[in-house]
Amino acid sequence: MSVKVGENGLRSVQVEVEVPGSPEEVWQAIATGPGISSWFVPAKIEERVGGEISLCFGPGMDTVSTMAEWDPPRRFVANSEGMSPGAPAVADEWTVEAKSGGTCVVRVVHSWFASTDEWDGQFEAIEQGWGTFFQILRLVLTRFPGQPSASFEASAVAPGPISSTWEKFAGPLGVANATVGQQVSAGSDAPSFSGEVATMGPEDAPGSLVLVREPAQGICNLFAMPMGDQVYLSIRFYLFGEGADTAAAEAEPEWARWLADLFPSAE
Numbered sequence: 161m162s163v164k165v166g167e168n169g170l171r172s173v174q175v176e177v178e179v180p181g182s183p184e185e186v187w188q189a190i191a192t193g194p195g196i197s198s199w200f201v202p203a204k205i206e207e208r209v210g211g212e213i214s215l216c217f218g219p220g221m222d223t224v225s226t227m228a229e230w231d232p233p234r235r236f237v238a239n240s241e242g243m244s245p246g247a248p249a250v251a252d253e254w255t256v257e258a259k260s261g262g263t264c265v266v267r268v269v270h271s272w273f274a275s276t277d278e279w280d281g282q283f284e285a286i287e288q289g290w291g292t293f294f295q296i297l298r299l300v301l302t303r304f305p306g307q308p309s310a311s312f313e314a315s316a317v318a319p320g321p322i323s324s325t326w327e328k329f330a331g332p333l334g335v336a337n338a339t340v341g342q343q344v345s346a347g348s349d350a351p352s353f354s355g356e357v358a359t360m361g362p363e364d365a366p367g368s369l370v371l372v373r374e375p376a377q378g379i380c381n382l383f384a385m386p387m388g389d390q391v392y393l394s395i396r397f398y399l400f401g402e403g404a405d406t407a408a409a410e411a412e413p414e415w416a417r418w419l420a421d422l423f424p425s426a427e
Contacts, residue, residue: 163283169273173287176267177294179301183256186264187233189301190254198309198398199297199379213238218313225252247282248272266297292381295359295369296398299379303371304400309378310408313396314415316423317387325391326366326384328422335368335382344370351414355380372397376407393423 164172179186189195196203202216211227225240228251235255242248250272257265268290270283300309318325330336334344338357346353355372358379367383378399385392395415399407 163277170271171274171283172269172271173283174267174269175287175290175294176265177298178259178263178265179298180263181301181305182262183233183258183264185305186256186266186301188306189297190256190266191232191236194309197311198304198400199300200293202311207232218315248274266294292359292367292369292383296379296381299358299369299371300398300400304378307400308402308404309398309400310404311396311398312408312412312415313394314412314419315392315394316419318391318393318423320386320389320391322366322384322386322391323363325393329384329393329395330366330368330382332422333382335370336366338368345374351375351411351418353380375399375411376404377401378404393419395419 162173164174166172181189189199191205192207193204196205196215200215204212204214206212206227207230209227209230211230213225213227215223217223223240225238227236228239229235229237233256235253237254238252240250240252242250250270253269253271255267257267259265270286272283318329327336332350333346333353335357338344338360340357340360342357344355344357352374353372354374355370357368358371359369361367361383365383365385367381370380370382372378372380375397376399378397380395380397382395383393385394397408397411397415
């Protein structure tokens with residue numbers, strides 16, 4: 161993974177993933193509000209040139225971009241202001257390329273103009289971050305294509321080191337030292353949780369995707385991330401089926417309480 165430098169200071173990073181489905185099915189997953197919300201973060205999209213794209217990364221953490229090009233089910237481009245004061249404007253190009261065998265390649269290219277490499281690190285971090293979310297997208301299109309969905313997240317900040325914090329966080333769920341394909345379930349001191357481990361991250365960046373049966377059918381993304389001398393912890397559920405909204409509404413406060421009890425605020 162690296163930043164590509166083109167003419168006149170145009171810089172870019174690119175990520176792609178091959179997923180099952182027709183171009184129309186994949187387009188629904190990456191270019192509509194409900195579709196994006198089912199594997200990324202809560203989203204709203206006005207599906208037209210000039211329309212607004214809003215992504216919610218948490219309370220008070222919305223990002224807004226404007227649709228510059230709209231060519232379903234092949235390609236769209238959204239333009240946004242810089243990620244922080246003084247940062248360059250960004251163009252996000254999404255494409256869907258049909259392949260043989262009933263799959264498509266989804267590709268995202270983030271482009272910006274800069275005369276130096278000042279912002280390269282931030283964009284490389286964004287590039288790296290797509291890896292997990294594209295794994296979730298593939299799982300959604302494999303296991304739950306076109307189904308209604310609902311999601312929620314609980315998070316906390318805890319003291320390091322990351323290894324012991326991950327064990328305290330993921331251990332009660334049976335995930336901390338699990339292997340891919342292993343069936344896991346929570347102990348009596350955690351909310352209802354069971355499923356099959358789909359991915360496990362490395363020791364220095366621990367995380368896991370679990371195909372869950374409880375609290376409902378869906379996907380759980382949990383991870384621990386270094387944040388200075390502390391550790392940021394997150395558990396996000398993507399639930400599917402006709403009862404997804406109800407299941408999410410019932411489970412969200414349980415998981416928020418559990419995580420708050422596990423890692424009490426220092427305040």
